[in-house]
Amino acid sequence: MRAVSKSADEIVYGLKREYLEKICAEGSRIDGRKFDEVRPIIVNRNFVPRAQGSAEVRLGDSRVLVGIKIEQGEPFPDTPNSGILTTNAELLPMASPTFESGPPGEDAIELARVVDRGIRESKMIDLDKLVIKEGEKVWVVFVDMHILDYDGNLIDACALGAVAALLEATVPASKVGAEDFPLPINHVPVTVTFAKIGSTMLADPNLEEEEVASARLSIATNENGDVVAMQKGLSGSITKEELFSAVDASIKLGKDIRKRVLGK
Amino acid sequence: MKLINEEGLRIDGRKFNELRPIRIEVGVLNRADGSAYIEWGGNKVLVAVYGPREAFPKHTQNPSRAIVNARYNMAAFSVDERKRPGPDRRAVEISKVIGEALECAVFTEQFPRTSIDVYIEVLQADAGTRIAGITAASVALVDAGIPMKDMVVGCAAGKIDGKVVLDLNKEEDNFGQADLPMAIIPRTQEIVLLQMDGNMTRDELDQAVELSKKAAMYISGIQKEALLAKYKSQEQEKEGESSE
Numbered sequence: 051m052r053a054v055s056k057s058a059d060e061i062v063y064g065l066k067r068e069y070l071e072k073i074c075a076e077g078s079r080i081d082g083r084k085f086d087e088v089r090p091i092i093v094n095r096n097f098v099p100r101a102q103g104s105a106e107v108r109l110g111d112s113r114v115l116v117g118i119k120i121e122q123g124e125p126f127p128d129t130p131n132s133g134i135l136t137t138n139a140e141l142l143p144m145a146s147p148t149f150e151s152g153p154p155g156e157d158a159i160e161l162a163r164v165v166d167r168g169i170r171e172s173k174m175i176d177l178d179k180l181v182i183k184e185g186e187k188v189w190v191v192f193v194d195m196h197i198l199d200y201d202g203n204l205i206d207a208c209a210l211g212a213v214a215a216l217l218e219a220t221v222p223a224s225k226v227g228a229e230d231f232p233l234p235i236n237h238v239p240v241t242v243t244f245a246k247i248g249s250t251m252l253a254d255p256n257l258e259e260e261e262v263a264s265a266r267l268s269i270a271t272n273e274n275g276d277v278v279a280m281q282k283g284l285s286g287s288i289t290k291e292e293l294f295s296a297v298d299a300s301i302k303l304g305k306d307i308r309k310r311v312l313g314k
Numbered sequence: 315m316k317l318i319n320e321e322g323l324r325i326d327g328r329k330f331n332e333l334r335p336i337r338i339e340v341g342v343l344n345r346a347d348g349s350a351y352i353e354w355g356g357n358k359v360l361v362a363v364y365g366p367r368e369a370f371p372k373h374t375q376n377p378s379r380a381i382v383n384a385r386y387n388m389a390a391f392s393v394d395e396r397k398r399p400g401p402d403r404r405a406v407e408i409s410k411v412i413g414e415a416l417e418c419a420v421f422t423e424q425f426p427r428t429s430i431d432v433y434i435e436v437l438q439a440d441a442g443t444r445i446a447g448i449t450a451a452s453v454a455l456v457d458a459g460i461p462m463k464d465m466v467v468g469c470a471a472g473k474i475d476g477k478v479v480l481d482l483n484k485e486e487d488n489f490g491q492a493d494l495p496m497a498i499i500p501r502t503q504e505i506v507l508l509q510m511d512g513n514m515t516r517d518e519l520d521q522a523v524e525l526s527k528k529a530a531m532y533i534s535g536i537q538k539e540a541l542l543a544k545y546k547s548q549e550q551e552k553e554g555e556s557s558e
Contacts, residue, residue: 057377159406171511267508277519280494280510283410285382285417287504290523297516 067262071248080258081110086299088206088242088254091311093214103219103233107211110256111201113145116193116211118219120233122182122226123190133180134190137166139197139208146200160283165195165209165241167279168270172239175216179234182226189221191233202257205268209241214312238314239278240304243268244296246288251296253303267293269300273308277301315489317474324486330479333469333529338450338540340457346433348458350540352450355483356440361450363458366428380425384413384432386447392439408444409434415448415497415507419462420455430460441487442470448497448507453537457544464501465537467530470494471522473514478521480529494519496526500534503527 070080079085089110098104103118125132139162141149154162169175180189193216195208219233245255245263252259260266264286270279277297282288288296308314318324328334334355343349346362369375386408390399401409416432432454434447445468452465472482474490482493492512498505505523514522 060378156406156410159403160410163403163407167511171513272513276513276515277510278513280508281411282505282508283414285414287418287499287502287506288508289504290527293505293508293523294516294520297519301516 063262066258070259070262074247074250074252079252081256085250086253086303088303088307089256091210091307093210093311095214095218101215102222103215103217105211105214105218107207107214109203109207109210109254111199112203112207113199114204114207114211115196115198116208116215117196118215118233119192119194120189120219120221121192122187125181125185125188130185131178131181133175133177133188135166135170135175135177135193136190137162137169137193137195137212139165139195139204141197141200141204145197149197149200160281161204161208162195164205164268164279164281165193165212167281168209168239168241169193169212169216172237172270172272172278174213174235174237174239176234176236180221187226191216191219200257202260203243203254205243206241206254209239209270210307210311213238213240217312217314237272238308238312239270239272240307240312241268241270241279242300242303242307244299246286246292249292251288251292251299253299267296269297271301271304273305273314275301275305315485317486317489318477318479324474324479324483326483330477331525331528333481333532334483336449336533336536338453338536340453340540340544346454346458348454348456348460350450350454350457352446352453354440354442354446354449355481356438357436357443357446358438359443359446359450360435360437361447361454362433362435363430363451363454363460364433365430365458366425366460367431369427369429374429375427378426379422380420380428380430382413382417382420382422382430382432384409384416384434384451386412386434386436386444388436388439388443392436411507411509412444412448412451416451416455416466418504418506419452419464419466419499421461421463424461430455430458441482441484442495444468445470445495445497445507449533449537453540456541464499465534466497466506467500467533467537468495468497468507469526469529469533470496471525473512473518473522478514478518478525480525492518492522494522494526496523496530498527498530500531
C-alpha cells in the first residue's frame with residue numbers, strides 16, 4: 051500500500067488519543083475526575099430579563115446562554131389544541147476557532163434536535179395548557195441556545211440551560227388580556243452525555259476528551275429514572291454492556307443534577 | 315387507540331416479536347457504483363453508492379482515510395401530507411447518524427482522501443425509514459465493492475400499549491409510547507446507530523435492545539440472500555449465452 055504522509059496536526063492528534071486511552075485504561079482522566087464525575091456546574095438564572103426565561107450555564111469551561119421567548123402563533127394543523135415548542139442552537143464563531151458563521155450546520159442541528167427531544171419526549175412542558183383559541187391561536191415556546199465558549203459537551207450544557215430557563219419562564223398572557231402565568235411544567239428531564247475512549251465511558255467529556263472519543267452517547271432521563279431520549283454520535287460503536295453502564299450512570303447523575311442544580 | 319388486541323396481536327396481525335415483510339434487491343440502478351432497493355412493510359427505499367472517489371470540496375478530504383457521506387432524503391410524495399422538497403432539519407440529523415454508523419463498518423483507512431457517497435431516497439414512508447435505509451445502504455456498499463467488517467443491519471423496537479414490541483408501523487409509531495431505532499454490526503454485535511424517544515424503564519430498554527438484536531441477525535440473512543440472488547442470476551445468464 052502507498053505510504054501516507056501525515057500532517058503535524060494528525061501526529062499530535064494520534065499522540066493525544068494514545069495518551070488519553072492509556073490513562074483511561076489506568077483508571078484516570080486528564081483533569082483528574084472520576085469516570086462518572088461531571089465538571090462543576092454554575093447556573094445563572096434570569097440573565098436576560100427581556101426574555102421570558104433565561105439561563106447562563108457554565109459546565110467546566112463550556113459556557114452557553116439559553117433564552118426563552120414565548121409568542122403567539124398558529125397551531126400545527128394536526129395538533130390544533132397544543133402549544134408549540136421550537137428549539138434552535140447557534141455555534142457562535144466567538145466560541146471556538148473551529149466554528150464558522152453562517153446557517154446552522156449539521157452539528158448545530160443535531161445539538162438542537164437532541165436537546166429538543168429530551169424536553170419534548172419527557173413531556174416537560176404541558177403544551178395542552180398553551181392554547182389561546184382552539185385551532186386558531188396558541189403560545190409558541192422558542193428555545194434559543196447560544197454557545198459562547200466551547201470546551202466540550204455542549205449537549206448537556208444546552209439541555210441544562212434550556213430546562214433551567216423553562217422552569218423560570220413566564221407566559222406573557224397579559225398581551226391577550228389575561229394574566230401572566232408561569233409556564234406549565236410536568237416533568238424535569240436531565241441529559242447526561244458520555245464519550246467512549248478506548249473501552250471506557252466518560253461522563254461529561256471536556257474538549258480534549260471529546261476530540262479523541264470514538265463514540266458519544268447522550269441519555270435523557272426523567273425524575274422516575276425512566277429513559278426518555280437517547281442519541282449515539284460519532285463513527286465508533288458501543289457494546290450493549292457499555293450502553294447499560296451509561297444508562298445506569300445517567301439515571302444516577304440525572305438524579306443528582308436535578309436536585310443539586312435545578313432544585314427539583 | 316388500542317394497538318394490541320385481546321389475543322395479543324397488533325393492528326396488522328403481527329405478534330410482539332414479528333417483523334414486517336422485508337424484501338431487498340441488489341444492483342437496481344445502472345449508473346451508480348452500487349445500489350439496492352428495499353421494501354420493508356410499506357417503506358420503499360432506494361439507495362445508490364458512488365465511490366470511493368476524490369472527496370470534494372477539497373478541504374473535506376482526510377489524508378488518512380475515506381469519509382462516508384450519507385444523504386437521506388424523503389420524496390415530496392412519500393408521506394400523507396406533501397413534504398417540501400429538500401433537506402429539513404430531521405433529514406440533516408438522520409443523514410449524519412447514518413453516515414457515522416456506516417463509517418463504523420467500512421475500512422475507510424484503505425481509501426485516503428476519498429469520499430464514499432451514499433444516497434438514500436425514501437420513495438414511500440411507513441415508519442422506520444432510517445433503519446430500512448441503512449439496511450439497504452450496506453447492501454449497496456457491498457454491491458459497489460467497498461470492503462467492510464460486515465454489513466450493518468438496522469432494526470427498531472418500541473413500546474405500544476405498555477408492551478415492548480419489534481418494528482413499529484406508522485400507527486404504532488404515532489400512537490405508541492416509545493421508539494428505539496438501532497443498527498448493529500452482526501459479526502461483532504457492536505451498536506453503531508442508536509436513537510430513542512418516548513418513555514422506557516431500564517428493563518424495557520433491555521428487552522427492546524434484545525428484540526432488535528435478534529431480529530437483526532435474521533435481517534442480516536435477507537441481505538446476504540439478496541446479494542447471492544444477484545450473482546446467481548448473472549451466472550444463469552452467462553450459462554444461457556454459452557449454450558446458444
